[in-house]
Amino acid sequence: MSQASEETREHWSGSLAFVLAAVGSAVGLGNVWKFPYITGMHGGGAFVLVYLGCIALVGLPILMAEMVVGRRSQAGPVGAFRSLAAPDRGGKLWSIWGYFAILTGFLLLSFYSVVGGWTVAYALKSVFGQFASGTPSEIKAMFGAYSGDPVSSTMSHAIFMVVTIGVVYSGVSKGIERAARTLMPLFFLLLIFLLGYATATTGFGEAMNFMFQPNFSDLTAAGILEALGHSFFTLSLGMGAVIIYGSYLPKDSTLYGSAIAIGFFDTFVALTAGVVIFTIVFSQGMAPGSGPSLVFETMPVLFSQIPYGSLLSTAFFTLLAFAALTSGISLLEVVVSFFVEEFDMDRHLAALSLGGAIFFFGLLSVLSNSLLADFKPFGATIFGNLDYFISNWALPLGGFGVAVFAGWGVDRDEWWDEMKDDWFGRTAFRGWLFLTRVVAPLAIILILMNLMGFLSLEA
Ligand code: PHE
Numbered sequence: 001m002s003q004a005s006e007e008t009r010e011h012w013s014g015s016l017a018f019v020l021a022a023v024g025s026a027v028g029l030g031n032v033w034k035f036p037y038i039t040g041m042h043g044g045g046a047f048v049l050v051y052l053g054c055i056a057l058v059g060l061p062i063l064m065a066e067m068v069v070g071r072r073s074q075a076g077p078v079g080a081f082r083s084l085a086a087p088d089r090g091g092k093l094w095s096i097w098g099y100f101a102i103l104t105g106f107l108l109l110s111f112y113s114v115v116g117g118w119t120v121a122y123a124l125k126s127v128f129g130q131f132a133s134g135t136p137s138e139i140k141a142m143f144g145a146y147s148g149d150p151v152s153s154t155m156s157h158a159i160f161m162v163v164t165i166g167v168v169y170s171g172v173s174k175g176i177e178r179a180a181r182t183l184m185p186l187f188f189l190l191l192i193f194l195l196g197y198a199t200a201t202t203g204f205g206e207a208m209n210f211m212f213q214p215n216f217s218d219l220t221a222a223g224i225l226e227a228l229g230h231s232f233f234t235l236s237l238g239m240g241a242v243i244i245y246g247s248y249l250p251k252d253s254t255l256y257g258s259a260i261a262i263g264f265f266d267t268f269v270a271l272t273a274g275v276v277i278f279t280i281v282f283s284q285g286m287a288p289g290s291g292p293s294l295v296f297e298t299m300p301v302l303f304s305q306i307p308y309g310s311l312l313s314t315a316f317f318t319l320l321a322f323a324a325l326t327s328g329i330s331l332l333e334v335v336v337s338f339f340v341e342e343f344d345m346d347r348h349l350a351a352l353s354l355g356g357a358i359f360f361f362g363l364l365s366v367l368s369n370s371l372l373a374d375f376k377p378f379g380a381t382i383f384g385n386l387d388y389f390i391s392n393w394a395l396p397l398g399g400f401g402v403a404v405f406a407g408w409g410v411d412r413d414e415w416w417d418e419m420k421d422d423w424f425g426r427t428a429f430r431g432w433l434f435l436t437r438v439v440a441p442l443a444i445i446l447i448l449m450n451l452m453g454f455l456s457l458e459a
Pocket of ligand 1: 025026027028029030031108232233234235236237239241327328330331
């Protein structure tokens, strides 16, 4: 093993650079593609409320745990678990969780890149003015036609992977930091602009009611548990991305402040995207629960109806593609840095070969909408199965591993030493430890028990 010491390991230039990169990882398709469609499928307000509770009580403590695990160990998930675990509390066995995280990252990126490719394609379609005219139903139909075409969707998946590989190839501060620093703020600005537009649209009031007026009779056990699972997906937790990014953190960076900033921006983007999308849904009389195609069917309809629509549409899908890219980078970084740290593999070779392998594996997900559409092991396409397995099982299990590891598997003094100089000293530290040891693991156990059918809270 060649674990770089803090002196030789490449680091972010400071807390702000870390926050930008971590926000880049967190903010992505989870916020703009997935959050609105699962909110739509689970009836709105009450789901959103549970989701916010999960972010605060489970997501943020685990986010901090991953950051501190990375910063303390100066290693990726496998090395971190191996080096930090107290010998009498599981010891090196913990690194199994690290291997699991690497595999999760590989599989997640293989289908994430497919959706990322769709955003690239939609950016290109916008450049050519393809959403400039046409009825809402014609525009909606374009999504099925695109994702159902094996050749075009393979091309867009390839473009997404090539760019992701290119950034990881060029290393931490040069590639990742630069990409995150310039593009994320632009994306926020565009969203705020679109939100302003939405406020002046007829469906806005209904969208606000849908999202923020909880109607608890809409809430099912499945919805509660999906909200919890999504809090992992959206904060990039449970598969080592934040451990790796945390390992590039300088020692004097603020942990609480960074975690809060990441949670805030991530939530802000998800809620804003939700409001904009549901405003379109309600003003067009569309169905809120239409599923994974939601963002691709609603936003182009909005752009077809407003001044400078093609321009705004190009900007929206381009920036969304970049938001997806900064998330994809963090996924590939987990896999690549594992081979670099554990096997001394050359970073360039690792980025090319592993990125290539993920591209080829991802073809199964690309073709799930066309040639393999009828191949449905366990009742869903390969894409559907991967998404289900990763989001509902692998990430919560991974998050559970981090929470239990940080809470119980590592000596408490080790953390106190790492965090004592940060905000509020002992008070904040105790709060974090309690959430990490007790609240987060219990909540995750509830999800998984429900998925396994031991709990039947279903109304
Ligand atoms: N958080 C990213 C998003 O919301 C997805 C992601 C998950 C990225 C896990 C890295 C690790 O789009």
